[in-house]
Amino acid sequence: MTEALAVPRIASPEERITSIIALASSVDGVDIVVAAHEGFTYSVQALNPEYEIYADELAAASAVYLESSWQKLTGNARVILADQGGKALLVADVGEGFTVAILGERQAVESLLDPVRRLATGAPISCPNCSAVLDVHTYTCPSCGKRIPFTATLCPYCGTASPARSCPNCGAELMLAPGRVEPAKAEKQRSAVAVTPRAQSNEGEVVSEEKGETPLLIRLTIGGGVVAAYYASSLLLGIDPVIATIVGAAPLAASLGLILTEKRRQ
Incomplete structure (x- = not known):
């Protein structure tokens, strides 16, 4: 029997940052992920080495973006989506002066908006069977082969809908819906009841x-x-x-x- 993955806890800002970096750095189309504290670079994941030179600039700009255009979320966390040099930029405030900036292709960055929001507030989508945090994982689109956020019901690249998933921790069959997840068996039962x-x-x-x-x-x-x-x-x-x-x-x-x-x- 294979050993189950550890269930991550999303409590402190540092843990939230780690979770967001783990997700964003695994999604196709992301060029760089920069975590910052009080406007100074805290951690860098450059998926595209050409963008590594912009790490400090993105760290400093995160606070400016959050102050100029932001949305309040639960837990006092804030997140914005903006254009940056022909790319899309997602900036999230995870609290206590910590921010995360994600730069990349628009399809990839926009697909990260909802899971990053949930991770930043410490309230991600979890498996109803084993409680593993699903928002930190990615999923390969069966149509175009792009790696997308695990909890995305539509592929941002080809538009394929694929709500059926298997939990990467316990293997339970799941059915995704926008903002939530439930066991696949419940969906099958509803389909059976729908027959008149x-x-x-x-x-x-x-x-x-x-x-x-x-x-x-x-x-x-x-x-x-x-x-x-x-x-x-x-x-x-x-x-x-x-x-x-x-x-x-x-x-x-x-x-x-x-x-x-x-x-x-x-």
Whole structure:
């Protein structure tokens, strides 16, 4: 049995920063992640080495962005999304003077907005089975192969919807919805309840009709075959074809009689 991953706790600003960096640095399209304290560089993850020279600039700019344009969130955490030199910039305030700046492609940065918000406030989405924090993980889109946030229900690159997931910690089957997650079994139960009794009744009627018609068609086919056999035999044996046809039609007439009788019973 494989050892379960440790369930991360999102309590202090340092732990929140660590969680955000772990997520952002695993998403395709992110160039650099800079954590800062009071405007000074605290930690740098440069996924694209060309952007490492901007680390100190981003650390200093984080406070400026937060003061000029921000949204208040629960826990006094703030987050903004802005344009920066043709790229998208996400800045989050995790409290006590700590900030995180994420620079990269717009699709990637925008997909991080909701999970970073939750991580910054210390209230991320967790597995309902084992309580593992899901917002720190990534998921590979089955359509385009891009790594996206685990809790993103739509791929920001190709738009593919893939709400079904397996918990990376315990393997439980999950069903994602915007801002929440629940066991996949609950979704299946709701789908089963959605089937109406009328729909089931109609389906049963169709099956019963098919069962009733099939033997009648078989009888009709056999009867026709007998008539054809008698007619062919008359030609070979020199019997009057008219007489042979009349004699051979008797089984067919009997089959038709049974069909009409059964129709009246129905």
